[in-house]
Amino acid sequence: MITRRKARRVRSGVSVAEAQQRLIETCLPLGTEYVAFVEAADRVAAEDVMAMFPMPRFERSGVDGYAVNLSVEEGITAGKTRPCLVVTEDISAGSNFPRPLDPGTAARIMTGAEVPERATSIVMLEETDEYTKGNRLYIQLKHDVIPGRHIARIGEEWERGEVLIPQGRRLGGSDIGLLVAAGHRRIRVYRKPRVGIISIGNELLHPRPDAGGKMDEAMPAGMIHNSNGAMLAALVRQYGGIPYDYGIIEDDAYKARDFIRSVALKTDLVITTGAVSVGERDVMAEVFVRDTCLLFNKVFMRPGSPTSAGLLPLTAPGDCGDKHIESGEEGEEHRPGLLLNPHSTHRLVLGLSGNPGACFVGFELFASLCIGALQGAPFTKKDALHAFLSEPVLKGSPHPRYLQGKLRGDAGMLLAEPLPHARSSMMRSVPEATCLIVLPGGGKPALKGALVEIIPLGGFR
Amino acid sequence: MITRRKARRVRSGVSVAEAQQRLIETCLPLGTEYVAFVEAADRVAAEDVMAMFPMPRFERSGVDGYAVNLSVEEGITAGKTRPCLVVTEDISAGSNFPRPLDPGTAARIMTGAEVPERATSIVMLEETDEYTKGNRLYIQLKHDVIPGRHIARIGEEWERGEVLIPQGRRLGGSDIGLLVAAGHRRIRVYRKPRVGIISIGNELLHPRPDAGGKMDEAMPAGMIHNSNGAMLAALVRQYGGIPYDYGIIEDDAYKARDFIRSVALKTDLVITTGAVSVGERDVMAEVFVRDTCLLFNKVFMRPGSPTSAGLLPLTAPGDCGDKHIESGEEGEEHRPGLLLNPHSTHRLVLGLSGNPGACFVGFELFASLCIGALQGAPFTKKDALHAFLSEPVLKGSPHPRYLQGKLRGDAGMLLAEPLPHARSSMMRSVPEATCLIVLPGGGKPALKGALVEIIPLGGFR
Known part of the structure; x- marks a missing residue:
């Protein structure tokens, strides 16, 4: 009975904000990789993406209408008869190298088409009357013409070299469009974190996704289906991680530690659920205190106060690696501030409650932050x-x-x-x-x- | 020049709400399929999921503590000395068939463990003093004991047969957990809509995702990279569809119609971008009026007023199938109210603007609704x-x-x-x-x- 009392005694609580801060400090971004734009959605940019050319790259018509070549005086007539112009060209979007426009003439032009040289303005279709004389099409202007109107200038939207997508942005559909418009087929993004999920408890039954549609109704009394593993895997994926559900392990502290280390060697973050509370079967409580460089094992919150986190050494058991990290003793500071990149020698283990509701809250408050930070987007949480x-x-x-x-x-x-x-x-x-x-x-x-x-x-x- | 004026004339505008309503009416849910729980995230439930057993399935302890067998009078002592109880059992979660508890005895019990028969209450660890006498462990109660405290009754959270996940719900991580907890390994969901994406315009260059990282800087003047196709594909995926980007077609109305029909035969929804405006190169304007059972080709909104939609017959050109649908003439009603499931004979074609900003708005207002409705979740849009x-x-x-x-x-x-x-x-x-x-x-x-x-x-x- 001593063990339990002791385990409770060494728990020095931290606030949620402090717990989040300690976690983020240990979660440096993983490596990067290139992905083609068709695969880039929901990834996090690992570089500033610069425009390869200005937008527009050429003078572009903003409307369907007529490009005209008129002096200011001809265009703004102050009540006098407005000019008639002969239409000499038809420029559609994608037409290359339209001929320069002679004074007093007009060219039919479509939205997005290149504006011909010497055009002074674009007049919208609705602002003209069209008529034919002989074989030729003329337009009569119905309003004054404002110089430069409806001509999108080169670089009006962005200049060559401008940063269009900043490092750290999680890419949505419109970012992907922007990437292509800026002249890029691929983008460097942070690697997706591999997240190992381990459920702990002798009462748990593995749901066996490959078995039939419904569970066995005759399962033993006292047992429950492990639903947290399935929930955590889906949540990990929702936040951009790759879940690996390693199933269920029993309430044995040494076995648990060894199994967690074997998972840690294959993943970037380990999330456990269950066995973090104060009972002597709560083996994760023991693992955190004895085997990890403890970040915290009590958070001032309900539900989920026994939520724990620690850095598990990947090498020898019990070796905390950097001696600046103190193992968790009551009231002591054990922030891993001096570990520059703990990821190379240690693996963050986050111990969530086994209660489904508390497990969910713990994931949203802590695990989601870690998964974001490992992807280079630490602030996936919205502003307060x-x-x-x-x-x-x-x-x-x-x-x-x-x-x-x-x-x-x-x-x-x-x-x-x-x-x-x-x-x-x-x-x-x-x-x-x-x-x-x-x-x-x-x-x-x-x-x-x-x-x-x-x-x-x-x-x- | 006649064509343009005519194309503009037949456009009778509808409000955004009316356009959305007409679209949703044509988008009945596609078929269904079973998926294992590990694949069910973000899918839409096609059935009510009922609990296969009550939760809890057995009487369960809500805390770490002691199960006690005390009469009400023994538990509530009104100031008299509180009883001491001998601890006869140790029941951890997953222990099967704990022995019934004799009067005046206690059993150590862990959170989630099955409560032994004849236990009247659970006392939290903190509310006891423990001591040993001889070889036996005793507890002294520190407070009065409320009958039934901390015992979760069978069915307290849900009864067998209760609906836990309603048809039409888009499944998040916690739904997946609920599904497993309710005893299911799989769930019937709506099929993901296959969405064909076609970009139209002679000015467009295909970004060729398989080519090098950066675009050719020496691309012809007047041309732009097709960024809308990439954007739309990512947005389709975000809303649960499967995008098929069919690239770029030229400004030719007959070729466009035939190509769209060939895409329509392989997909559940076709989204086009570009060529819906009033110019004579705006071939989609022509296709919608001539070849589809028009739903609308003008929406009272900025940007994107030429956004159009119609039902394209999958069989013979120009055949509107159901004669109750009128083709679009000015001022006439042409709602396909009498087509019970147009999906079997027609395919919805949604024509978005080619302007990137307007294309994005059109997707969010219209395409996202269609993709949701085809998945059985028509109201993916949030409440007003x-x-x-x-x-x-x-x-x-x-x-x-x-x-x-x-x-x-x-x-x-x-x-x-x-x-x-x-x-x-x-x-x-x-x-x-x-x-x-x-x-x-x-x-x-x-x-x-x-x-x-x-x-x-x-x-x-």
Whole structure:
């Protein structure tokens, strides 16, 4: 019984923000690779992408109309009869080298087509009357002509060499278009992190994805299907990582450590679920304290306070490598500040709760940050957002709570509705959640209408 | 020159909402298929998923502590000495068939473990003092014991047969966890729509993804790289479709129609970009009017007013199949209300603008809806949201405008900031946009602080 008391004693808690900071410091971007633009969506740019040529690259018509060659005086007639121009050309988009325009003539021109030399302006179709005389087409201008109108100048949108996509941007569809428009077929991006997932607990049954459609109803009493592994794998993929679900291991601390190390050697980050609490079967609690350079093993939050993280040496057991890192003793600082790139010698292990609801919250608060940082996009979390509570939360808590909530807009205001019956052990409500509602600690209830911090989960659905 | 005037004349515009409605009516869900849970993320459920067993399936301890067998009177002592109990068992999660608990005894029990028969309550570790006497472990209770405390009852979270995942839900990571927890290894989902993408214009150069990293700087004057095809492919994938980029076709209406039909036979939706405007080279304008059962070829919006859509018969040219559909003549109704499933005989063709900015807006307003509806999730667009304009928009427009904007939260309020210099021909600003700001038509400027409708683009970034 001593073990349990001791394990609880060495836990010195940190705030969520401090825990996040310690994690990010250990997650330097992985290597880079080139991908073709067709494969670049959702990857993170590892370089500034510069324009290879100006945009437009040539003087371009912004409308369907007529390019005209008129002096300012001819164009702006101050009430006198407006000029008629003979149409000498028809320039469509993709026409090469249109002939220079003679004074007093016009060329039919399409949107996106190259403007002929000596054209002074483009007149929209609607601003002309067309008529034919003999075999020739003429236009009569209906309005004054403003010099330079509807001519997009070379470099108007961007100049050659301008940075169009900054390093660190997660590439969306419009970035891919921009990449091609800027003259690039490929882009250097950060490698996707390989994330090992390990579920711990003698009560877990592996769902065996290759088996039949439905689970065995006659499974032993006391056992549950391991759903966290499946959830974590999908979440890892959603945040740009490559999940490797290594299944279930038993409640044995030495076996757990050795297995985690073998997974760590093949991956960039290891996420465990379960066995981080204070019971003597909570072997991850033991592994973190004994075998890792501990980052934290208690976070001031509900749910998920036993969430833990540490750097596991890839070499000999128990070797913390850099001696500047202290192993976790009560009240001591053990931030790995002096480890320049721990990734070469250590592997970050993040221990999430086994309770599905708490596991989800831990993933969103911590694992998503790590996966982002390893891809060179540490701030995948949105800027701090605030919303008004649509319902009171009567039960206070000494520590900050992260409640599942629904975010909605109402006449320019953001409202956050706490989901009823959302407990850390439960997962039924989790898919309904579109945000986490952060309630500060201190034990007070939160009133309806209170302004609270929220963390959106994938935005509005 | 007649052609152009005529093409413009037959255009009877519809509102954005009406255009969306007409599109959705033609987009019935495609077939379904089973996928294993490991492949189910981001797919749309084609069936209600019911729980195969209750959750919990057995009485489960919610904490680490001691299961006790005490009568109400023994537990609630009203100031008298609290009982000491001998610990007779150690029940960890995954232990099968724990022995029934004798009166006045306790069993050490872990979170998630099966509660033994005749246990009346679970007492948290912290609420006991432990001591040993002889070889036996005893606990002294520190507080009163509330009957049933910390025992999760069978079915407390859900009962067998309850619907946990409703048909039509797009599956996130937590849905996948729920699916497994409910006893399922696979789920029936809607097939992903195959989306053919065709870019039209003689000025376009194919970016050739298999060629070197950078484009040829010596490309002909007047030509541009086709960036819309790449952008659309990435956007199609983002919304759950499978993109097939069929490259570029020239400005020839008959060739265009035949090519589009050949693509339509291999895909579920065809998106074109370019050539929908009023010039005689705008062959898609001609194809829509002549060869499709027109849904619309003008939308009251800026940018992208020539955005068009029609149902292309898969069989003989010009055959509209169902005679209840009128071809598009000015002012006439041509809604395909009587076509029960047009997908079997026709294929929806959506014609977006060739201007990158307008193409992007058209995709977000229309194509994303179609791709969602074909997957059985027609309402991928978020509920109507409103935000306050952070800057005035001085230039009014007779028609509603869809401006690129940045959405941010400020003390519980939503602010939308119009991006400067965002024109329909430009794409540089598009990746910066996190929302579209909808400015109503009517020609009036929009004031700073005005409440405007917004359409989030992938939520807050």
